[in-house]
Amino acid sequence: MGNLRRLVLDVLKPLDPSIVELVLFLADLEGVDGVNISINEIDRRVENVKITIEGHDLNYQNIVQTIQEHGGSVHSIDEVAAGKMLIEDVATSQD
């Protein structure tokens, strides 16, 4: 069913564990080919990050569970891609 290939999540997480630790835990998950975490905003105790995950047959539940296990809270799913090939967002005249 499906074949989830890309997930872009907006996450609020504590400063500890660091994004270095979190990215390694996410990269170890089954089906994950690569992960990128970039910082949007840093506060005194928390940071708002964008997590981009690409792979084959990504398990959304496992990914969210790993983020929550490390204290993160998924605020929104900003982009998803699934299917036989990866389709990029297409610019339209309205854009």
Added chain:
Amino acid sequence: MDESGNQRGYFAQHINDIREYNRIAGIAEIARRYMAMNAFDGILTIIGVLMGNYLAGVRDAGIVVHTGLATSIAMGVSGFWGAYLTEAAERRRDLVELERILLTDLGQTKIGRASRVAVIIVTLVDGLAPVLAALIVLAPLFAARLIGNVLVSYALSLAVALLGLFGLGAFLGRISGRNLLGYGLRTVVAGLVAIALGFLLEGVGL
């Protein structure tokens, strides 16, 4: 073979978990601080017990050992209770603040577990450090029969106490990356002051 392999894997997993909890909750740093502070308290308290007994004319090693043990147990209980209550309250407050910011329950996350493990480890260190330090200092009095002379046991106990203080000082010096000898001597001076004040009390007739 498989079972022992599984046990090793289980054990290794626990060690990794504790390392991770340590990174998250900074357990080693606070445990080290408590260890040094309470071992120092333990040694100085036993110096007080030794001086009190010696100056009161107690020449029965059994009495000194009993007094020392009772004092050590009281220090241990005080350490356990005090550390548990303060550490649990501080960690809880910290976790609640983080939960309020994240709008999520962190109880079952690694952060929540790290916080609970930190309370247990710090409590154990805080309770055991003064007891172990006191028992080491009392060792020559435990062995008073072997040594044969209770005054020699008193002197050896005080020497062990001063050596222990020097060791603690050197340990603190190593942590701070400063002069081991300087730190060691500073803690020894605390012991010498306690001994000198004991003699002074006798001098003024108390």
